[in-house]
Amino acid sequence: MLSVRNLSAGYDSVPVLDNITLDVRAGEIVVILGRNGVGKSTLMRTLAGALPPSSGSVVFQETEIAGWRPNQIARQGLAYVPQGRGIFPKLTVQENLLLGTRARRDRSGTIPDAIYTHFPILRERAFQDGGTLSGGQQQQLAIGRAMCGDPRLLLLDEPSEGIQPNIVWQIGQFLTTIARESQISVVLVEQNLDLALNVGDRCLVMEKGRIVHSGTPDEFRNEEVLRKFLAI
Numbered sequence: 057m058l059s060v061r062n063l064s065a066g067y068d069s070v071p072v073l074d075n076i077t078l079d080v081r082a083g084e085i086v087v088i089l090g091r092n093g094v095g096k097s098t099l100m101r102t103l104a105g106a107l108p109p110s111s112g113s114v115v116f117q118e119t120e121i122a123g124w125r126p127n128q129i130a131r132q133g134l135a136y137v138p139q140g141r142g143i144f145p146k147l148t149v150q151e152n153l154l155l156g157t158r159a160r161r162d163r164s165g166t167i168p169d170a171i172y173t174h175f176p177i178l179r180e181r182a183f184q185d186g187g188t189l190s191g192g193q194q195q196q197l198a199i200g201r202a203m204c205g206d207p208r209l210l211l212l213d214e215p216s217e218g219i220q221p222n223i224v225w226q227i228g229q230f231l232t233t234i235a236r237e238s239q240i241s242v243v244l245v246e247q248n249l250d251l252a253l254n255v256g257d258r259c260l261v262m263e264k265g266r267i268v269h270s271g272t273p274d275e276f277r278n279e280e281v282l283r284k285f286l287a288i
C-alpha cells in the first residue's frame with residue numbers, strides 16, 4: 057500500500073527527516089509517536105506532497121509519488137488532515153465536504169453516507185459556516201472532507217488536539233471502522249496515548265528525524281517504555 061524508503065526532507069537548508077523507511081499495509085493503522093519537534097508533522101507533510109523530499113522514494117499503490125504535487129497525491133488516493141484541521145471557515149459544512157469530493161478519481165460529487173453516519177453533526181450543521189463549528193466539530197469536518205475524496209490512505213496529524221473525550225472516542229471508532237471494513241490505511245500522529253494505543257495496530261517512534269523503534273501498542277502500556285521513548 058505505502059512503501060517509504062530512505063526519505064529525507066527539511067526546510068531550506070535545515071534537514072529534518074533523515075532516511076525514513078516505513079511500510080503501511082492495506083487496512084493497517086500505524087501510529088507515529090515521538091517528543092515535540094522530532095519531525096512527525098514534517099513526515100506527514102512530505103508524504104502528502106506539501107513539502108518536497110530532498111531524496112528517497114515514496115511508493116503508494118505501486119506508483120512512485122515522491123515529488124508529486126499535493127493535489128496529484130490526493131487524487132491518487134492519499135488524504136491528509138493537517139494539524140490545525142485546515143477547513144474553509146467561510147464555506148458551509150456541506151461546501152467543505154463537496155470540495156473534498158474533488159479529489160475523487162471518478163469526479164463524482166457525492167458525499168458518502170458513512171460520513172454522516174459516523175459524524176451526524178455534519179448533516180445537522182450542513183448549512184452553517186465551518187468556522188462557526190466547535191473545535192471538535194471542525195475536526196470531524198476535516199476528517200469528513202478528507203474521506204469525501206474516497207482515499208485508500210488517510211494521514212491524520214494530532215486529530216485529538218484540544219477536543220473533548222467523547223469526540224476523540226468517535227474519531228477512534230471511525231478510524232477503526234474504515235480500517236477494518238473498508239481496508240483504508242491510516243497513519244496517525246498522536247500525543248493522546250489512549251487514542252493512539254486503542255486504535256493503533258503498530259507504533260513507530262521518531263527521534264531526531266529518524267524512526268528508532270517499531271512496536272505493538274501493548275508494548276507502550278509500560279511505564280519504562282514510555283519513559284525511554286517519550287520521556288513521560
Ligand SMILES: Nc1ncnc2c1ncn2[C@@H]1O[C@H](COP(=O)(O)OP(=O)(O)OP(=O)(O)O)[C@@H](O)[C@H]1O
Nearest residue numbers: 067068070072090091092093094095096097098099
Ligand atoms: N515551516 C518550517 N520552517 C522551518 N523549520 C520548521 C518548519 N516547520 C517545522 N520546522 C522545524 O522542523 C523540526 C520538526 O518539526 P515538526 O513540526 O515536524 O515536529 P513534530 O514532531 O511534529 O513536533 P510537534 O509534536 O511539536 O508537533 C522542528 O525543529 C521545527 O522547528
